[in-house]
Structure formats: C-alpha cells, structure tokens
Amino acid sequence: MHTKADAKGLGNAASTRKPPVVMQIIPALGAGGAEQGCIDVAAELVKSGAKSIVVSHGGHRIPEILRGGSTHINLPVHSKNPFVLWRNVGRLRKLIREHDVDIVHARSRAPAWSAWKAVENTKARFMTTCHAPFNISGSAKKFYNSSIARGERVIAISNYVREYLLKNYEIEDRNIRVIHRGVAVEKFHPGAVAPTHLIKLSNEWRLPDGCTIVMMPGRLTRWKGHLVLIDAMAKLKRDDVFCVMIGDDQGRSEYRAEVEAAIKEKGLEGRARIVGHCSDMPAAYMLANVVVSASTDPEGFGRIPIEAQAMGRPIVATNHGGAMETIIAGETGWLVEPGNADALAAAIEEALTLDPERRSIMATHAMMHIADNFTRSRMVDETMDVYAELLREKFTGVRVDPPQLAPPVIIVEEEPLKAAAE
Structure with a gap:
C-alpha cells in the first residue's frame, strides 16, 4: 500500500547536497x-521537496x-x-x-528520441512512460516507436501495455x-x-426533461466507437433514452459530419447529440444513467471507465485493452465485444433496467474498487518510487529492484508441519 509518506521520501534517495531535479x-x-x-506528478514532486521542470510545446494547461x-x-518537443x-x-x-537535472522522464516517442541522446555525457538518468500500444506496421515505424522502450525504467500504464512492450x-x-x-x-x-x-x-446541453441519459465521453475520432454507439441506440428502440456524446472533434470535421449524418440516418434526431468539450466531468457523470466506452481499438488504459466507476455510474465498455483491468465484469460494470452494436445495446438495456437496490450495490462496489486500486495518489506515489530507484542507483x-520483482523464496517446513499434525 502506497502512502504520501512514501512519496515524501524521494529526497532521501538522493544526496543531501541539493533537492533532486526531475524534468518531464x-x-x-x-x-x-x-x-x-x-x-x-509535477505537483507531487514539488510537495516532496524536489525541483520539478516540465518541457512542452505549450498548451492551455500550463497554468496548472x-x-x-x-x-x-517551452520547446518544440x-x-x-x-x-x-x-x-x-x-x-x-x-x-x-543548467538545471543539474537528475532524472529526465519522456512521455512520448518524439521527445524520447531527443531526450535519450541528450542525457549522454551528463549525469542525468533517463526513463519513459508508454501510454498506449503503437502501430508497428513496417520496420521504420517500429524503430521510431522503440524510443519509448529505451528508458532505464519504462512505466507501462497497464499490463496490456507491458505485454505490448x-x-x-x-x-x-x-x-x-x-x-x-x-x-x-x-x-x-x-x-x-x-x-x-x-x-x-x-x-447548456438542452437535455429533455425527465429523460434517461446514455453518455459517451471521449474525443471525436473513429476508433472511439461513436458510430457503434449510434447503431446500438437505434437498436434499443426506446424514445425515453437520450444519448450525449461529449468531446471535441479536434479538427476532425469530416468525422463529426459523419457521426451527425448517422444520427439522422438512424432516426435519432432529438435523441442523440454531440455537446463538445466539457470542463466539469464529475457533474456530467452525475447526469448519466449509463456511461459507455465503445472503443473499437484497444486503449492502453482508458480514463472513462475509472472515472465513471468512481462516480458510482454503471459503465459499459469494450472487452479489450486497459478496460479489462479496470472493470470487474458483472460486479462494477459490463464488458462487451468490440464493434458489436447488438451486444452493446443489450448491455445498455440491462444497465438501464437495474432495480434501485442492485444499482446501489453495483455503485458501492465500483467506488470501492476505484478507491482501492486506481487513485491519483497511488499513481503519483508509485511514480515517485521509480524516481527514487533511479536516484539511489545514481548516487550509490x-x-x-523492488521486492515484488524479486524471485519467490520457497521454504519447506517439514518438521513444523509434522509437529502441528501431531
């Protein structure tokens, strides 16, 4: 079990000459x-007494x-x-x-190449995080992707990503x-x-009064499965259900037009809507009767299932990638075959018809499951542990290796067992 005290020990892994410096x-x-x-992680580094540097090409979250x-x-990384x-x-x-950096942590392939070479002839250690499996068609593509696997430590955000690596x-x-x-x-x-x-x-979303909400958060891109959900909604044949799709098209105007055309073609006008970006997702989840993650390609992890479960909402997701690690099928949510609109519709219908007692039990199990296994504090503490590993190696x-990676020790206790039997 990781605690804040574990993270606070980051500085103890370094020498006392200065606070450790980590560059993401x-x-x-x-x-x-x-x-x-x-x-x-940047915020936790500062809390732990380390110096935190983030290098990026910018973005609206710099103030955070x-x-x-x-x-x-700011660099063109x-x-x-x-x-x-x-x-x-x-x-x-x-x-x-200049900053006497101890650890360089690259979180994407392109900057990983630059960072991997940059640490040469310096005292810095190099690590990466692999956030998703990449397309490996062709030797050139595979070589480009390999930068993410060149860290002295590589964080995989799921066992699915670990197996891919x-x-x-x-x-x-x-x-x-x-x-x-x-x-x-x-x-x-x-x-x-x-x-x-x-x-x-x-x-803001002009939701009909008293309607039942099926919600799908996620940016508008084909592999997220919007078209599968629209097909499933049509198969439900329920006029009381309203589908809300949350997410930006990020310039994919042709795909957005395709989704809107599918809504019209399936006769779902007035019962399905793209509402764009939402900056208050906890409130959005509270409006949902069922949350859907319909990705047709496996996701490295997938935040939607853990956020929905944390909010106690029924979640229906596709049975591949990270969702298989975050949802307990039948207990905290449903897992369905990717791309199968019939299976998706059936799971949504089952979720919508839960009686209040069963819905409450599932919500409790889901919230406990997330609190025990998928919290932000656990994630940052475990990342601090990796930084501490590299700092110890640097200075000693x-x-x-962490205890969990050590080979198991098997002890045969014949005599004590015999004595117990007597």
Missing part, C-alpha cells in the same frame, strides 16, 4: 490522460503546472521532424546541465514498472458535485 517532457499540455499524469510550483520551459528532433538534443542537454521491443521485464493511471477520488465523487452544476450542464551505483 511531453509534446503539449492539453487534454488527455498523459497530460493529466504529467501535471499530477505553474500553480503547482513547477517550472515550465512535439515535432517529429528529424531536424527538429536533432536540434532538441542540444537544447535539452543544455537545460539538463515485451512482445515488440528489446526490453527486459525487470525494467518495466506497471503503474495504472489514477483518478482524483476527492473530485470524482457523487458527494462533491453541487446540484447547481447539474442544472447548469443540463441547460547499486541497483535494488
């Missing part, structure tokens, strides 16, 4: 799980980094251009030396640390949402 590198600070994890006490440095990648090597190496890259299992993403349970909790927030969102030259 991420393409941009916008919406997304990788960005949220970066922000959460600054409010947490970290330093933000989002670029995949080979010339920019090479120039970033020198830029990052200069920063590493082991199968496709030259990486030792002892260098991988599985750290699931976490949700801020103090924020994503039914008791934390004011009724006024629900009224505000309901008015000795590698000590």
Whole structure:
C-alpha cells in the first residue's frame, strides 16, 4: 500500500547536497490522460521537496503546472521532424546541465528520441512512460516507436501495455514498472458535485426533461466507437433514452459530419447529440444513467471507465485493452465485444433496467474498487518510487529492484508441519 509518506521520501534517495531535479517532457499540455499524469506528478514532486521542470510545446494547461510550483520551459518537443528532433538534443542537454537535472522522464516517442541522446555525457538518468500500444506496421515505424522502450525504467500504464512492450521491443521485464493511471477520488465523487452544476450542464446541453441519459465521453475520432454507439441506440428502440456524446472533434470535421449524418440516418434526431468539450466531468457523470466506452481499438488504459466507476455510474465498455483491468465484469460494470452494436445495446438495456437496490450495490462496489486500486495518489506515489530507484542507483551505483520483482523464496517446513499434525 502506497502512502504520501512514501512519496515524501524521494529526497532521501538522493544526496543531501541539493533537492533532486526531475524534468518531464511531453509534446503539449492539453487534454488527455498523459497530460493529466504529467501535471499530477509535477505537483507531487514539488510537495516532496524536489525541483520539478516540465518541457512542452505549450498548451492551455500550463497554468496548472505553474500553480503547482513547477517550472515550465517551452520547446518544440512535439515535432517529429528529424531536424527538429536533432536540434532538441542540444537544447535539452543544455537545460539538463543548467538545471543539474537528475532524472529526465519522456512521455512520448518524439521527445524520447531527443531526450535519450541528450542525457549522454551528463549525469542525468533517463526513463519513459508508454501510454498506449503503437502501430508497428513496417520496420521504420517500429524503430521510431522503440524510443519509448529505451528508458532505464519504462512505466507501462497497464499490463496490456507491458505485454505490448515485451512482445515488440528489446526490453527486459525487470525494467518495466506497471503503474495504472489514477483518478482524483476527492473530485470524482457523487458527494462533491453541487446540484447547481447539474442544472447548469443540463441547460447548456438542452437535455429533455425527465429523460434517461446514455453518455459517451471521449474525443471525436473513429476508433472511439461513436458510430457503434449510434447503431446500438437505434437498436434499443426506446424514445425515453437520450444519448450525449461529449468531446471535441479536434479538427476532425469530416468525422463529426459523419457521426451527425448517422444520427439522422438512424432516426435519432432529438435523441442523440454531440455537446463538445466539457470542463466539469464529475457533474456530467452525475447526469448519466449509463456511461459507455465503445472503443473499437484497444486503449492502453482508458480514463472513462475509472472515472465513471468512481462516480458510482454503471459503465459499459469494450472487452479489450486497459478496460479489462479496470472493470470487474458483472460486479462494477459490463464488458462487451468490440464493434458489436447488438451486444452493446443489450448491455445498455440491462444497465438501464437495474432495480434501485442492485444499482446501489453495483455503485458501492465500483467506488470501492476505484478507491482501492486506481487513485491519483497511488499513481503519483508509485511514480515517485521509480524516481527514487533511479536516484539511489545514481548516487550509490547499486541497483535494488523492488521486492515484488524479486524471485519467490520457497521454504519447506517439514518438521513444523509434522509437529502441528501431531
């Protein structure tokens, strides 16, 4: 069990000459799980007494980094251009030396290439986080992706991602640390949402009075499965159910038009709507009778299932990727075959027809499941543990793997067992 005390011990892993300095590198600070994890870890680093630096190409979430006490440095680390990648090597190496950085933590493939080379001839240690499995069609693509597996430690955000890394890259299992993403349970909790927030969102989205809400959060991109959900909604044949799809199209105007055309084609006008970005997701979840994650491609982790469960909402997700690790089928939610609109419709119908007692029991189990396994505090503490590993190695030259990675010790106690039998 990880506690805040574990994270506070980060400085003890370093020498007493100065607080440890950790530099996280991420393409941009916008919406997304990788960005949220970066922000959460940056804030915890500052709380632990370390110096936290975040390098990115910018984004609307920079103020969150600054409010947490970290330093933000703007560099074009989002670029995949080979010339920019090479120039970033020198830029990052200069920063590493100027700030006496102890650990460089790259959170994406392009900046991982630059950071991997930048730490050469410095005293900094290098690690990465793999947030998702990547397309490995072709040797060139596979080589490009391999930067994420070159860290002295590689954080995989799920066991699914861990298996992907082991199968496709030259990486030792002892260098991988599985750290699931976490949700801020103090924020994503039914008791934390004011009724006024629900009224505000309901008015903004023009929700019909007394309707039953099926909600699908997630950016508008094809593999998220919006078209499958629309097909499933049509199969429900229920006029009392209203479908809310939350998320930006991020420039994918053609796909948005395709989704809107599908709504019209299936006769769901007035019963399904794209509402765009939502900055108050706890309130959004409270409006939902059922939450859906219909991804047709497996996700490395998937925040929607853990957020929905933290809020005590019934969740229906596709049975692959990270969702298989975060949902207990039949106890905290439903898992259905990817791309199968009939199966999705059946699960949604079952969720909608839960009696109040069973719904309450499922909500309690789901909230406890998240509180025990997928909290933000656990995620940041486990990340601090990895930083502490690298700091100990840096200053002692000795590698000590966590206890859970050590081979099991089998003790045969024949005599005590015999005595007990007598």
